[in-house]
Amino acid sequence: MKKVISLAVTALLSLSLAACGSTSENGSGSTSTDTPNTPSDTTTTETRTLKLAALETAYGADVWGEITAAFEKATPGVKVESTIDKNIEDVIGPGMKSGEFPDVIHLATGQKKGLTETFVKDNNLTDLTDVLSMTVPGESVTVKDKLIPGFTDTTITNPYGDGKTYLMPMFYSPTGLFYNAGLFEQKGWEVPKTWDEMWALGDKAKAEGIALFSYPTTGYFDSFFYALLNEVGGAEFFTKATHYAEGIWQSPEATQVFDIITKLATYTEKTVPANGNKDNFTKNQQLILDNKALFMPNGTWVVGEMSKAPRAEGFKWGFTALPAVKDGGDSYSYTFFEQIWVPAKAENADLAKQFIAYLYSDEAAAIFAKVGAVQPIKDMSNKLDGDNKLFYSIYDNGAKASMGAFATTDPVEGVNISDTVFGTIDSLVTGAKTQQQWVDAITKDSDALRGALKQ
Secondary structure, three states: OOOOOOOEOEOOOOOOOOOOOEEOOOOOEEOOOOOOOOOOOOOOOOOEEEEEEEEOEOOEOHHHHHHHHHHHHHOOOEEEEEEEEOOHHHHHHHHHHOOOOOOEEEOOOOOOOOHHHHHHHOOOEOOOHHHHHOEOOOOOOEHHHHEOOOOOOOOOOOOOOOOOOOOEEEEEEEOEEEEEHHHHHHHOOOOOOEHHHHHHHHHHHHOOOOEEEOOOOHHHHHHHHHHHHHHHHHHHHHHHHHOOOOOHHHOHHHHHHHHHHHHHHHOEOOOHHHHOOOOOHHHHHHHHHOOOEEEEEEOOOHHHHOOOOOOOOOOOEEEEOOOEOOOOOOOEEEEEEEEEEOEOOOOOHHHHHHHHHHOOOHHHHHHHHOOOOOOOEOOHHHHOOHHHHHHHOHHHHOOEEEOOOOOOEOOOOOOOHHHHHHHOHHHHHHOOOOHHHHHHHHHHHHHHHHOOEOO
């Protein structure tokens, strides 16, 4: 599962590990090298210890063991102590409350418990802007030179609007609508290019007992919603909406977004809300593999999640950006990406920065890529094949990329804009809430957050 990214993510970005890890009974992985590196001469070098905490996602835990072993080899005198867990927030939370912080944390925004968002809101992050100018260990280029432009110019990586980067982008995953391309070939159906074509296909599929739409959980509507904001109003409208501009949710553009999602709710398989949770979300994804629904929003990680799931005869993954709102209009695919960051109270912030810079090396990128974890490094898509080649080429096929999220604010008691915007969609599908109730709730939260924007 994204968030996993996913979004993510997620979702991104992916939003798909191998060797060196050990796994505890509760499912957490811990990796380290027991023997410190010693120079070739007789001089003893004091071993420095880097504490890494990372969320175990669809990419698994073992990949971090391979990465940390490679980093230790490339950085004599360094030992990495790793804590990798599917519930990493619960694992590291108690220690941080008593003042013991990991040096570096790989945990994206958008998680259910919002740990990363809490650190952002409380200004408890280390400024990582200087990482961009660091030379990638073992190479002759800087981190900035290796990154795809735009990934460190978002409201996620630069949450305070001060031009400084506090979260570094990691695995990215184009998100969009996944479907069974084999079914479309069998039926002679074309992938809709506009929402009007989508509704027409939905009616055709319904006549054959197939729902138009499914979603894993409502959290997957973040990437969907952000892409749709860009489609109806462009970048300027997206920025106003995600920065809580007064009256924005009553604008014609916002109304168009709400109308599309509300209509899509009527085309959604009715069992989806009941299974839209961390325990049963794969049942909603299985609907695509069983030809019981046509499309679902997701990221590239879904292929790994469903790799062992049964599927209809002739099944093959298809992937498309959101349909345009009108003929000739822009079609968007949101890019979910995970983040890695350093707590403000980390004991070894400088070493953490060195580790993060290493993660963009060709060596590290190749290790991650083996499990389908793709970083926003220039030319990485040229090194992919199979399904990943299909997914990461979406921007080569006319879709525009959307990035960013709701702007960071100071905490406002009782307000969670993500829950209000995305979490309510289950209620739209079941009919428990109306579109107007949804809009009213979003407007109320947006009004409350406007004055709390981080400056």
